[in-house]
Amino acid sequence: MGKKELKVAFLLALRSLQRGSRSSVILTILIIGMCFTNMIFLPSMFNGIGQSITKQVVDYEVGNVLVSPKSGDQYVADSGATLDLINGMPGVERATPHFTKGATLKYRQRVLGVSVRAISPSDEKLISPLYTKMVAGSYLGEADTGEVIIGRPVAGDASVRQEDEFQASLGGVRVGDSITIDYGNGYVKDYRVKGIYYTGWSQADSAVYVTSTDMALVDPKALDNADYITVKAKPGYSETFIKNELLAYGVGGNGKVQTTADLLSKSMGRALQSFAIINMVSLVVSIIITTVVLFIVITIKTISSRKQIGILKAIGVDKEVIMHNYGFQVIILGILGIILGIILTLVLAAYMAYHPIVTPEWSATLYITPMDLLVNSVILFIAAIVAGYVPAYQISREDIQTAMRT
Amino acid sequence: MIIIENLRKTYRMGDVEVNALDGITLNIAKGEFLGIMGASGSGKTTLLHMLGLLDEPTSGRITIDDVDVGRLNDYEKTQFRLYKLGYVFQDYALVPDLTVMENVSLPAMLRVDRTEEQTHAGSFEVLQKIGLCDRRDHLPRELSGGQQQRVSIARAMVNKPDILFADEPCANLDSENSRLVLDLFKEINEEFHQTIVMVSHEDWHKDYFHRIIRLKDGKIIRDGTNGSSAH
Ligand SMILES: Nc1ncnc2c1ncn2[C@@H]1O[C@H](COP(=O)(O)OP(=O)(O)OP(=O)(O)O)[C@@H](O)[C@H]1O
Numbered sequence: 001m002g003k004k005e006l007k008v009a010f011l012l013a014l015r016s017l018q019r020g021s022r023s024s025v026i027l028t029i030l031i032i033g034m035c036f037t038n039m040i041f042l043p044s045m046f047n048g049i050g051q052s053i054t055k056q057v058v059d060y061e062v063g064n065v066l067v068s069p070k071s072g073d074q075y076v077a078d079s080g081a082t083l084d085l086i087n088g089m090p091g092v093e094r095a096t097p098h099f100t101k102g103a104t105l106k107y108r109q110r111v112l113g114v115s116v117r118a119i120s121p122s123d124e125k126l127i128s129p130l131y132t133k134m135v136a137g138s139y140l141g142e143a144d145t146g147e148v149i150i151g152r153p154v155a156g157d158a159s160v161r162q163e164d165e166f167q168a169s170l171g172g173v174r175v176g177d178s179i180t181i182d183y184g185n186g187y188v189k190d191y192r193v194k195g196i197y198y199t200g201w202s203q204a205d206s207a208v209y210v211t212s213t214d215m216a217l218v219d220p221k222a223l224d225n226a227d228y229i230t231v232k233a234k235p236g237y238s239e240t241f242i243k244n245e246l247l248a249y250g251v252g253g254n255g256k257v258q259t260t261a262d263l264l265s266k267s268m269g270r271a272l273q274s275f276a277i278i279n280m281v282s283l284v285v286s287i288i289i290t291t292v293v294l295f296i297v298i299t300i301k302t303i304s305s306r307k308q309i310g311i312l313k314a315i316g317v318d319k320e321v322i323m324h325n326y327g328f329q330v331i332i333l334g335i336l337g338i339i340l341g342i343i344l345t346l347v348l349a350a351y352m353a354y355h356p357i358v359t360p361e362w363s364a365t366l367y368i369t370p371m372d373l374l375v376n377s378v379i380l381f382i383a384a385i386v387a388g389y390v391p392a393y394q395i396s397r398e399d400i401q402t403a404m405r406t
Numbered sequence: 407m408i409i410i411e412n413l414r415k416t417y418r419m420g421d422v423e424v425n426a427l428d429g430i431t432l433n434i435a436k437g438e439f440l441g442i443m444g445a446s447g448s449g450k451t452t453l454l455h456m457l458g459l460l461d462e463p464t465s466g467r468i469t470i471d472d473v474d475v476g477r478l479n480d481y482e483k484t485q486f487r488l489y490k491l492g493y494v495f496q497d498y499a500l501v502p503d504l505t506v507m508e509n510v511s512l513p514a515m516l517r518v519d520r521t522e523e524q525t526h527a528g529s530f531e532v533l534q535k536i537g538l539c540d541r542r543d544h545l546p547r548e549l550s551g552g553q554q555q556r557v558s559i560a561r562a563m564v565n566k567p568d569i570l571f572a573d574e575p576c577a578n579l580d581s582e583n584s585r586l587v588l589d590l591f592k593e594i595n596e597e598f599h600q601t602i603v604m605v606s607h608e609d610w611h612k613d614y615f616h617r618i619i620r621l622k623d624g625k626i627i628r629d630g631t632n633g634s635s636a637h
């Protein structure tokens with residue numbers, strides 16, 4: 001197959017697309033484009049959901065690496081020393097202790113069970129964007145006592161009647177109001193609401209935060225006992241690196257060390273499996289549709305120009321040129337379809353970035369990497385080539401007599 | 407230069423055998439303008455297709471310029487057609503999506519011994535010859551039947567073939583356009599000493615031929631130079 005022959009094949013292909021049926025060309029490109037979008041949409045949405053959950057979990061729950069009590073223990077052993085040790089390790093942005101207690105909130109006639117999270121406000125700033133999520137009032141100060149910040153769903157809305165509430169609340173607490181926290185161990189204390197936050201992560205939003213200093217007054221154990229330690233990695237350090245480092249320093253002796261990915265793969269493993277199946281189905285369906293459409297388009301083209309093909313062969317055009325003519329048509333249609341698909345996908349991604357589907361656990365945006373685009377393009381392109389070359393090969397091998405006499 | 411020895415073509419359809427060609431022996435000299443005539447179904451197209459390497463005989467031998475074409479493989483046959491033979495078909499058979507110029511250039515573009523400039527100049531020259539230079543950027547469907555047939559002749563001529571085959575090139579044309587086409591053949595034949603083998607139905611065409619063979623049931627029933635075979 002010489003250069004001249006390829007050139008003629010390309011010319012025939014180009015002219016056929018340029019001067020043949022415009023609507024069939026547009027329709028074919030559209031179908032390939034939409035198949036491409038369909039192929040990539042669900043996986044990237046699941047990916048986006050996964051990313052948003054991961055981000056929330058990292059931001060409001062566990063940081064990058066979580067040190068939790070060993071089984072049978074109630075607290076991370078030697079919390080204070082462990083914390084100091086971790087904070088001294090390279091690659092660690094900050095490690096903070098968390099101490100959580102179940103409690104009952106009381107405000108006017110309302111009673112609500114919540115978990116009270118004790119934090120060190122300044123340390124927490126280093127590992128969680130909570131302090132940026134204040135919708136009213138202000139964040140906790142380091143040595144605040146008798147002050148609490150509460151999630152907006154906990155605060156509630158005075159204009160909604162209790163029986164109409166979607167989620168139980170205190171019915172409209174405002175900054176400066178006084179609420180009572182009953183820790184259940186006989187310790188009851190009044191707090192001033194210093195601020196109200198809203199993170200979008202339901203676990204955090206349905207909790208309240210006090211300072212560790214304050215918690216130590218309630219339960220002296222809080223001083224040197226952490227329910228868990230969250231570790232935030234410095235940019236550029238992987239979770240696995242930090243985890244291995246912690247294990248190497250012997251933190252494993254005091255608590256269980258897990259990365260966020262470890263935790264999520266356990267809790268979301270089953271969901272991820274179902275995602276993978278749905279992704280596979282949408283991928284296969286898209287490939288089949290593309291293949292079938294291109295196969296039909298090229299088959300119709302070849303059959304309706306059988307005589308033409310016979311004539312071309314009669315005047316000395318080699319069968320390879322005939323085959324590549326159709327091959328090139330598919331390649332051009334495929335490339336244009338894929339480009340359209342990429343544009344559609346990016347437009348969709350941009351739209352969803354501004355209008356994400358938001359739920360209390362996650363918000364769905366499309367998470368698409370250049371690699372995703374590349375892989376999908378290549379898969380679809382190969383499918384297109386197979387779909388086009390099969391009928392092209394068949395028709396190009398037909399003998400001249402049969403082709404011309406039809 | 408074309409030697410045809412005892413050529414047979416038998417079509418078998420179920421139990422029935424049709425001898426489309428029944429022992430044709432014939433020599434065609436260089437520069438000859440040969441007419442093949444005969445009733446419908448007499449085997450004219452079949453013979454032309456054999457000579458043009460578009461079909462294979464059941465038996466017999468065709469030698470063109472000392473090449474036993476029956477021994478060529480598929481690719482060699484394609485190359486042989488490209489470099490040595492030209493075709494004009496009854497229904498013009500132009501590529502509908504290519505312009506006049508592109509249609510004419512197509513066979514030349516495939517030749518490795520032609521530069522792009524030569525291809526272009528050659529196509530231009532034949533277009534001038536057929537008098538359709540000014541329509542070179544038109545599509546075939548924008549031309550009349552006669553014009554399309556002239557383009558198809560230009561396409562057949564662009565590679566300066568040794569032999570030009572034409573199967574009823576005037577069948578779809580009125581007498582005026584037929585005359586234009588035949589005059590063109592005559593001119594090519596005289597000017598370039600071009601060998602032309604043409605199948606025809608029409609009696610008045612025979613004035614153009616040097617020599618006429620008449621077929622009946624796959625056999626040559628008459629072979630003569632113009633005049634002697636006329637009546
Ligand atoms: N593919 C085929 N299968 C079977 N029989 C065929 C085939 N092609 C041609 N024939 C038969 O061979 C004979 C010669 O056909 P051919 O086409 O050569 O005739 P022709 O002289 O060109 O006729 P026309 O003037 O109508 O074009 C006919 O009887 C025809 O039916």
Ligand SMILES: [Mg+2]
Nearest residue numbers: 450451452573
């Ligand atoms: Mg015929």
